[in-house]
Amino acid sequence: MRSINQKSLLSVFLLLASPFLRAQEIKLPPDVEKLSSTAKETVEVKMDGPMLRWASKFLSAEDPDEQKAAKLVQSLKSIYVRNFEFDKEGAYSSAEVQTLRSQFSPPEWSRVVGVRSERDGENVDVYFRLENEKMAGIVIISAEPKELTFVNIVGPIEVDQLADLGGEFGIPRLKTKPSSNRVAKVEKGDHK
């Protein structure tokens, strides 16, 4: 009887808390969403926890990069990556990027890196979300002249390990490259 009460209390709590839990979701501004129509190449990867676990089963234990990836994703809750590549510069406005950045404000998010480069026009922002002094998520917004990238990873993540997977000296180690004008949708999650 007691356990039933506990369960019902928990379900009521979850029901009440769901709007607050959903509040953590990050939404791409509609203007940014529209960029896919003008972009030369668009990449969208959405993977939630079970999907990540399932995909990691196919990672090879012999490949060092895949081995690192398997270790990295085992406790992640979700990954969302959106990348736009354009033919020309100025395909998006700084206001659109600013709308995106404005969603990540203290105390929930803390900006650890904010680079503004007037010389080459490469602007990068990295935000961390901490829970009980532990890493609970990372957001990367990279606005380059011909490229706009948004990354949101939810869950405890080793930043150094993630950076290692980016290749060495900007040279990608990835064997496959997305084909032109391809939208890679793995799973439709709750992200928008």
Add this chain to the structure above:
Amino acid sequence: MNQPNEDMKRIDELMKTALRREEVPSGFAERVLARAEQRPAVTLEPERIPWFHFFSRPLVRWAAFTAVTASLIAGSLHYRNVRREQAKGEAAKQQLMLALHIAGSKLQLARSKVNGIQTSQPRRERETNRSRSKS
């Protein structure tokens, strides 16, 4: 005209001699019985039925055919599903690696920018100090 009559007579004689009654030699019956006892008794073995004779029945034949066809279809469907799952998994793995690569490369970009600022700042300070000392 006499020739056929003679032939018939000869045949008659031959038949008479061949079918004449002869006395059984003494001890013939005993010898036959003794020899019969010496011979091993012939036992009739049960008829062996080959295993495939079971399928001679039409109902069994049809049942077997249906079972084999069903298992072949089920096997091929299962194999196709396994292959499909594997292909999906491989695609998901590629997407995951792509996402991690993009995230990692952007982190590296941020890191390189920060490192670039850190290395350029002391150089600038050194240059300003040098110009001050010259003046």
